[in-house]
Amino acid sequence: MGDPKGFLKVSRVEEDDRSVEERLHDWREVTEHAPEEAVRAQASRCMECGIPFCHQGCPLGNLIPEWNDLVYRGKHAEATRRLHATNNFPEVTGRVCPAPCEASCVLNIREEPVTIKTVERTIADLAFADGSALTPHPASRRSGRRVAVVGSGPAGLAAAQQLARAGHDVTLFERDDRIGGLLRYGIPDFKMEKGIIDRRMEQMRAEGVVFHAGVDVGEAIGGDRLRREFDAMVLAMGARAPRDLPIPGRELPGVHFAMEFLVQQNRRVAGDAVNAKTAILATGKRVVVIGGGDTGSDCVGTSLRQGAASVTQLELMPKPSLVRVPANPWPEWPLVLRTSSSQEEGCERDWAVSTRAFRGEGGRLVGIEAARVVFEGGKMQSVPGSDVSLPTELVLLAMGFVGPERRGLVEQLGTELDARGNVRTDPTGATSVPGVFAAGDTSRGQSLVVWAIADGRRVAAGVDAWLRQVPMARAANG
Numbered sequence: 001m002g003d004p005k006g007f008l009k010v011s012r013v014e015e016d017d018r019s020v021e022e023r024l025h026d027w028r029e030v031t032e033h034a035p036e037e038a039v040r041a042q043a044s045r046c047m048e049c050g051i052p053f054c055h056q057g058c059p060l061g062n063l064i065p066e067w068n069d070l071v072y073r074g075k076h077a078e079a080t081r082r083l084h085a086t087n088n089f090p091e092v093t094g095r096v097c098p099a100p101c102e103a104s105c106v107l108n109i110r111e112e113p114v115t116i117k118t119v120e121r122t123i124a125d126l127a128f129a130d131g132s133a134l135t136p137h138p139a140s141r142r143s144g145r146r147v148a149v150v151g152s153g154p155a156g157l158a159a160a161q162q163l164a165r166a167g168h169d170v171t172l173f174e175r176d177d178r179i180g181g182l183l184r185y186g187i188p189d190f191k192m193e194k195g196i197i198d199r200r201m202e203q204m205r206a207e208g209v210v211f212h213a214g215v216d217v218g219e220a221i222g223g224d225r226l227r228r229e230f231d232a233m234v235l236a237m238g239a240r241a242p243r244d245l246p247i248p249g250r251e252l253p254g255v256h257f258a259m260e261f262l263v264q265q266n267r268r269v270a271g272d273a274v275n276a277k278t279a280i281l282a283t284g285k286r287v288v289v290i291g292g293g294d295t296g297s298d299c300v301g302t303s304l305r306q307g308a309a310s311v312t313q314l315e316l317m318p319k320p321s322l323v324r325v326p327a328n329p330w331p332e333w334p335l336v337l338r339t340s341s342s343q344e345e346g347c348e349r350d351w352a353v354s355t356r357a358f359r360g361e362g363g364r365l366v367g368i369e370a371a372r373v374v375f376e377g378g379k380m381q382s383v384p385g386s387d388v389s390l391p392t393e394l395v396l397l398a399m400g401f402v403g404p405e406r407r408g409l410v411e412q413l414g415t416e417l418d419a420r421g422n423v424r425t426d427p428t429g430a431t432s433v434p435g436v437f438a439a440g441d442t443s444r445g446q447s448l449v450v451w452a453i454a455d456g457r458r459v460a461a462g463v464d465a466w467l468r469q470v471p472m473a474r475a476a477n478g
């Protein structure tokens, strides 16, 4: 343990964000990264607990007290090794993870957890700066087995990297024109700039992963063909089927799914031209975002950067409490009101509001009709006489996702689904079809990057164990 009294001497200090005025004029990351010395001081606060609850909170089981101590001692090379022992992409989680580790940190009993996420990001960025994070780790022996990974989000990338390092020949297929899944086309650049994905891809190429972008598996290549040509498959296609709001006026131009909007902007930032006829822009419009989660918040920040006249975000659920309630004690995830950097930038938020209709005039969207609701005995009821009417020219639907797309590959392979419509797997990630595995949102439903990486690693271990059992002559379709 670095400094036994560190947590008594040093207070928690979070990284600063750039001023709202400045950041609204660009698409660069909002957070201003703290200098190394300040991060060392923060790392000194870790108590190296006998029972480190942070481990329990982290889906990856990150060795948090170990690398906190190493950072405090200035042993960056060793900290980098310990960090990468459990996490393929700490430079990503260090930017976009909601940090369940910090919620369960013992110091969070006093609401002053160690700034674990900042320490993680700093180790990763320093390792990229000195090149050590980019060192390829190719397998010393090749297995001769071929594995197809479908989908290049964090689950597919983590599975591919682990399998390549285990000596298998990995081909990763991605429908989009670029690799990265929601890291590339969902999460805006102001949360995570995309060069971060590109530099990891270089390392993975050097480890033997072959990337094929622009290939829709199920369309361009049938699922059966992949099963014949590869010894195992990992489905990591995400859970992109969006939840719709089928109410009067849904067909009006101006009502769009959040992802239609976000993907276009991420493409613009990447330098792509977006067809003017299909472009969705918030510029000069009164925007209503329906849905209070991460996706909705990303729509808020994107709309404000595009120059929206106003942004209002509506949430169906009641406003969360400002502080933990006794029924939600530490180390549980605190169910409290959170304000994202995008929401801070100038958005009206309203809770317990249910949208009933989109109003149009002359075929154009001009407003929404809504009503306030209460939840009694778990049931939602409208409050009589509480009608809310909002003028708007652009509505973005960010109400979550209902699971993986079933048409195409999932149907072709005939993998069983669970009660929520996700691909059913056993604890190793194996689906009902021999040799076909599933990871990330495809099997879990829309979740978090950290869970996708954790699943990718777990499923890669499952695939590796399965390939070792199956004789060489028996391919996935045997």
Ligand SMILES: Cc1cc2nc3c(=O)[nH]c(=O)nc-3n(C[C@H](O)[C@H](O)[C@H](O)COP(=O)(O)OP(=O)(O)OC[C@H]3O[C@@H](n4cnc5c(N)ncnc54)[C@H](O)[C@@H]3O)c2cc1C
Pocket (backbone or CB within 6 Å): 096, 097, 098, 150, 151, 152, 153, 154, 155, 156, 173, 174, 175, 176, 180, 181, 182, 183, 186, 187, 191, 215, 216, 217, 218, 236, 237, 238, 239, 240, 262, 294, 295, 298, 408, 409, 439, 440, 441, 442, 446, 447, 448, 449, 450, 452
């Ligand atoms: C807007 C938005 C913001 C988010 N922000 C955060 C955040 O800040 N922090 C966080 O932790 N989580 C966040 N999430 C959730 C997180 O991004 C996902 O949980 C995570 O990306 C899931 O990873 P995945 O690999 O399972 O799937 P995805 O990232 O969805 O990747 C799946 C990939 O598979 C490809 N694919 C699908 N079908 C095929 C096919 N037939 N052939 C070839 N390729 C195919 C898709 O094109 C896609 O690229 C956010 C989600 C959204 C939508």
Ligand code: SF4
Pocket (backbone or CB within 6 Å): 045, 046, 047, 048, 049, 051, 052, 053, 054, 055, 064, 065, 068, 104, 105, 106, 107, 114, 116
């Ligand atoms: S719970 Fe917090 S203080 Fe304890 S070991 Fe983990 S990071 Fe350090």
